[in-house]
Amino acid sequence: MHGRVKLKSTAQQEEEKRKEREKKLKAFVSTRDAVLKKRSAGEQDEEALHLTQLLLSSNPDIATLWNYRREVLLHLETLREKDEVQKLYECELHFIEVCLKVNPKSYGCWHHRTWVNTRLPRPDWTRELGLCDRCLGLDERNFHCWDYRRTVVKESGVSVEQDLEFTERLIGSNFSNYSSWHYRSTLLPRLRPPPPPDSAPDTSPAPSASPQVHSHRVCEEQLLKEYELAHNAFFTDPNDQSAWFYYRWLLGRAEREEMISCVYISREGERVSVAFSKPVHALAVGLMLVLDGQPQRVEWRCAHPRFRHSPVWLCDLPPGSISDMSNEHNLTVHWTEKHTHRDCALYTGCAESWCRDSATDQELFRSELSVEKSSVLQAELESCNQLLELEPQNKWCLLTIILLMRALDPLGHEKETLAHFQSLKEVDPMRSSYYSDLCSKFLIENTILKMEYAEVRVFSLSNKNLTTLCHLDQLLLVTHINLSSNQLVRLPPQFAMLQCLEVLEADDNAIESLEGLYHLPKLEEVSLKNNHICKLSDLESLASCIKLARLDLRGNPVHKTANIESEISQLLPLVTALSL
Amino acid sequence: MGTQVKDVIIKPDSPNTLLLDKHADYIAAYGSKKDDYEYTLSEYLRMSGIYWGLTVMDLMGQLSRMNREEIIDFIKSCQHDCGGISASIGHDPHLLYTLSAVQILSLYDCINVIDVDKVVDYVRGLQQEDGSFAGDKWGEIDTRFSFCAVATLALLGKMDAIKMDKAVEFVLSCMNFDGGFGCRPGSESHAGQIYCCTGFLSVTGQLHQVNADLLGWWLCERQLPSGGLNGRPEKLPDVCYSWWVLASLKIIGRIHWIDKAKLRNFILACQDEETGGFADRPGDMVDPFHTLFGVAGLSLLGDEQIKPVNPVFCMPEDVLQRIGLQPDLLS
Numbered sequence: 001m002h003g004r005v006k007l008k009s010t011a012q013q014e015e016e017k018r019k020e021r022e023k024k025l026k027a028f029v030s031t032r033d034a035v036l037k038k039r040s041a042g043e044q045d046e047e048a049l050h051l052t053q054l055l056l057s058s059n060p061d062i063a064t065l066w067n068y069r070r071e072v073l074l075h076l077e078t079l080r081e082k083d084e085v086q087k088l089y090e091c092e093l094h095f096i097e098v099c100l101k102v103n104p105k106s107y108g109c110w111h112h113r114t115w116v117n118t119r120l121p122r123p124d125w126t127r128e129l130g131l132c133d134r135c136l137g138l139d140e141r142n143f144h145c146w147d148y149r150r151t152v153v154k155e156s157g158v159s160v161e162q163d164l165e166f167t168e169r170l171i172g173s174n175f176s177n178y179s180s181w182h183y184r185s186t187l188l189p190r191l192r193p194p195p196p197p198d199s200a201p202d203t204s205p206a207p208s209a210s211p212q213v214h215s216h217r218v219c220e221e222q223l224l225k226e227y228e229l230a231h232n233a234f235f236t237d238p239n240d241q242s243a244w245f246y247y248r249w250l251l252g253r254a255e256r257e258e259m260i261s262c263v264y265i266s267r268e269g270e271r272v273s274v275a276f277s278k279p280v281h282a283l284a285v286g287l288m289l290v291l292d293g294q295p296q297r298v299e300w301r302c303a304h305p306r307f308r309h310s311p312v313w314l315c316d317l318p319p320g321s322i323s324d325m326s327n328e329h330n331l332t333v334h335w336t337e338k339h340t341h342r343d344c345a346l347y348t349g350c351a352e353s354w355c356r357d358s359a360t361d362q363e364l365f366r367s368e369l370s371v372e373k374s375s376v377l378q379a380e381l382e383s384c385n386q387l388l389e390l391e392p393q394n395k396w397c398l399l400t401i402i403l404l405m406r407a408l409d410p411l412g413h414e415k416e417t418l419a420h421f422q423s424l425k426e427v428d429p430m431r432s433s434y435y436s437d438l439c440s441k442f443l444i445e446n447t448i449l450k451m452e453y454a455e456v457r458v459f460s461l462s463n464k465n466l467t468t469l470c471h472l473d474q475l476l477l478v479t480h481i482n483l484s485s486n487q488l489v490r491l492p493p494q495f496a497m498l499q500c501l502e503v504l505e506a507d508d509n510a511i512e513s514l515e516g517l518y519h520l521p522k523l524e525e526v527s528l529k530n531n532h533i534c535k536l537s538d539l540e541s542l543a544s545c546i547k548l549a550r551l552d553l554r555g556n557p558v559h560k561t562a563n564i565e566s567e568i569s570q571l572l573p574l575v576t577a578l579s580l
Numbered sequence: 581m582g583t584q585v586k587d588v589i590i591k592p593d594s595p596n597t598l599l600l601d602k603h604a605d606y607i608a609a610y611g612s613k614k615d616d617y618e619y620t621l622s623e624y625l626r627m628s629g630i631y632w633g634l635t636v637m638d639l640m641g642q643l644s645r646m647n648r649e650e651i652i653d654f655i656k657s658c659q660h661d662c663g664g665i666s667a668s669i670g671h672d673p674h675l676l677y678t679l680s681a682v683q684i685l686s687l688y689d690c691i692n693v694i695d696v697d698k699v700v701d702y703v704r705g706l707q708q709e710d711g712s713f714a715g716d717k718w719g720e721i722d723t724r725f726s727f728c729a730v731a732t733l734a735l736l737g738k739m740d741a742i743k744m745d746k747a748v749e750f751v752l753s754c755m756n757f758d759g760g761f762g763c764r765p766g767s768e769s770h771a772g773q774i775y776c777c778t779g780f781l782s783v784t785g786q787l788h789q790v791n792a793d794l795l796g797w798w799l800c801e802r803q804l805p806s807g808g809l810n811g812r813p814e815k816l817p818d819v820c821y822s823w824w825v826l827a828s829l830k831i832i833g834r835i836h837w838i839d840k841a842k843l844r845n846f847i848l849a850c851q852d853e854e855t856g857g858f859a860d861r862p863g864d865m866v867d868p869f870h871t872l873f874g875v876a877g878l879s880l881l882g883d884e885q886i887k888p889v890n891p892v893f894c895m896p897e898d899v900l901q902r903i904g905l906q907p908d909l910l911s
Binding site for chain 1: 624671674720793801803813837842859
């Protein structure tokens with residue numbers, strides 16, 4: 001029951017209403033009973049159509065009555081000539097239209113109409129298209145009608161081109177029509193797909209067969225037109241979200257290529273870690289490991305048992321296979337499902353080795369941002385900046401500017417980006433946590449980029465108001481991490497992907513949970529001063545980090561626990577330097 | 581052509597405390613007025629109505645006030661030869677009501693009063709070549725029914741009865757440019773549908789396929805200045821959408837992206853102080869549907885007077901723990 005305002009009424013009005021309802025109820029119950037009786041007696045005749053019509057015309061949601069009608073219609077079909085059948089179903093279409101006027105959002109009505117069209121000897125798709133136009137004229141957001149229209153369009157041979165014009169007309173008459181923008185997003189990739197990648201003819205699946213239809217992109221020429229359409233909309237009404245959502249999609253691009261992004265091998269522990277460009281299930285994707293030409297039987301495991309799918313998978317090599325420093329080894333990991341692999345050589349005298357993509361910002365983080373020529377993006381940025389001058393409080397514009405800056409030069413624009421995030425939190429405080437998390441994500445991306453350029457294995461991001469951690473799969477090789485003086489509340493299970501981590505500093509946060517400090521084989525030193533670790537049980541996962549020797553827990557509520565020192569030394573016997 | 585934000589204004593004298601006792605009385609009385617006009621006209625969805633009423637009573641710790649035996653007998657009489665369950669006697673079986681019935685029997689811990697194997701056969705029989713599910717034998721396809729199918733099977737512990745890869749593939753084919761989901765491939769994103777699809781992906785262990793940051797943004801943009809959430813852009817706020825958006829955000833680990841205090845105020849303002857129960861918006865007529873989603877929403881927001889609710893099944897967590905079901909949530 002939606003949108004029925006509760007009215008105050010007098011006792012007399014109440015009484016009148018009660019009487020009227022009683023009358024209606026009686027009529028309803030007697031007709032319903034008559035219908036049920038007829039149906040159980042197996043009667044399939046005109047009277048059944050008449051009685052169900054009486055009920056459905058005021059209550060079109062009663063699915064069972066539509067079912068009964070279909071049974072009757074199917075029966076009558078067998079008794080009549082083709083022309084009569086045509087008439088029978090045309091009457092039915094007329095009746096459905098009456099019901100749609102009562103409730104234009106009735107699932108049952110729209111489904112029945114689809115069904116009737118499959119039974120009509122000569123369906124009239126032009127008339128159906130007309131019905132959709134009228135219905136969308138009354139409510140341009142009626143998704144039932146949009147869905148029905150799609151089936152009509154398919155049957156009636158309306159071209160994608162014509163359909164695109166249709167959305168343009170609707171958007172032109174009202175920019176605030178999210179349904180039309182949505183529909184455009186489904187049409188464009190069909191009409192103007194980007195040119196196929198030249199190198200790999202076998203990697204572009206047929207659009208209809210792929211579950212990732214949504215990620216199919218649009219060619220550049222069309223994109224420019226779309227940018228303009230969106231501009232027109234948000235310059236006309238900068239507070240209408242529809243065009244902004246659409247614009248953010250336009251700025252996006254296809255998913256990252258599926259590949260093994262990194263293989264890491266360590267003599268100590270004789271361990272292999274493999275990172276993928278997306279979360280996978282190692283057992284399901286057919287992962288094969290070959291050491292010096294010999295396929296190995298290994299057991300793959302996730303970095304943390306919470307995950308079934310993960311971008312990082314680990315395994316132990318058979319004991320003794322790579323422990324001798326004087327031997328050189330060649331390792332290959334095959335991702336059989338994707339026909340791809342990655343080699344990694346471990347040279348004499350080396351304790352560890354890795355092989356990965358020399359990551360660039362494009363490859364790493366722009367998967368949600370554009371590959372368009374930077375001159376185009378630069379022009380887009382300028383026009384959004386113009387709009388911001390007119391509308392300095394406009395959150396949509398601020399967010400879009402941030403996204404454009406990231407697409408152009410994430411490091412060069414870092415300072416301005418942070419300032420815009422600050423403004424966003426002020427103009428849209430309801431979503432400040434969203435902006436904080438997004439800002440954290442961008443800062444982490446920037447820090448990873450800087451680390452890559454400097455070719456170091458140290459990740460330092462302190463005093464930046466970080467509220468969340470992400471991209472931890474990119475930190476597989478990091479040995480030292482400094483996250484102090486942020487607003488983190490947890491080290492999430494994904495933290496267990498930092499397989500090379502030796503030193504962790506995370507002082508002065510609000511960390512309550514250390515779930516992610518789990519089986520980190522090289523972790524020696526952890527500093528967690530001034531956090532919110534309360535219970536001894538919060539430290540349990542640390543027991544799985546077998547090299548942990550130094551632990552600083554000063555300024556945490558846990559120190560109030562009775563006998564805490566002896567409890568910790570029992571839980572973590574290898575920790576030699578404990579500060580409480 | 582400036583668009584005005586569609587929203588409601590919460591009056592200063594709107595309820596701002598939770599009136600649990602009144603809500604329990606409202607639900608307890610609702611089912612006893614069997615010759616009531618509203619009650620009779622809602623017969624075609626009775627099974628879901630009972631699920632809404634019982635679940636909200638259980639969340640409020642008042643399940644014992646409902647007539648267990650009568651309800652169980654009613655459910656038994658609604659199972660058909662095909663195995664499917666109908667909304668009421670005289671109505672046809674459908675996945676929607678099959679799920680509701682299985683949810684009710686799970687609350688009551690007596691799933692075996694119906695023929696469980698036949699329910700499983702019924703659900704399996706409705707899966708189509710492309711992995712989608714029809715709601716019943718008349719063939720309407722909708723991602724809602726994909727959710728009904730896997731939620732029913734999960735509660736029965738029979739997830740292996742259907743072609744799971746195909747089922748997942750179909751739901752993913754309904755993902756849109758904004759990260760949301762619609763009824764069928766190409767359909768516009770809608771919060772109710774997003775709830776069904778994220779719930780489906782949770783039950784089937786496939787949440788990593790969701791673009792959580794993009795979808796989370798769309799979902800948190802459903803919050804309006806009144807604090808209430810709408811189901812699509814440029815629509816009015818509604819208590820039931822508050823649940824669907826909130827539960828979806830919880831499932832994808834982004835519930836902190838909305839302003840919880842403002843949403844709580846909105847939900848509380850939708851209570852009727854006289855009759856008990858929640859309406860879609862402040863000042864409208866109450867019903868059991870919005871009463872469940874109001875209370876369940878407050879539970880997800882952390883209200884400690886209410887039992888913790890599971891965001892995927894919209895059932896009390898203790899019931900799911902008893903069954904041993906722990907659907908995935910993103911962190």
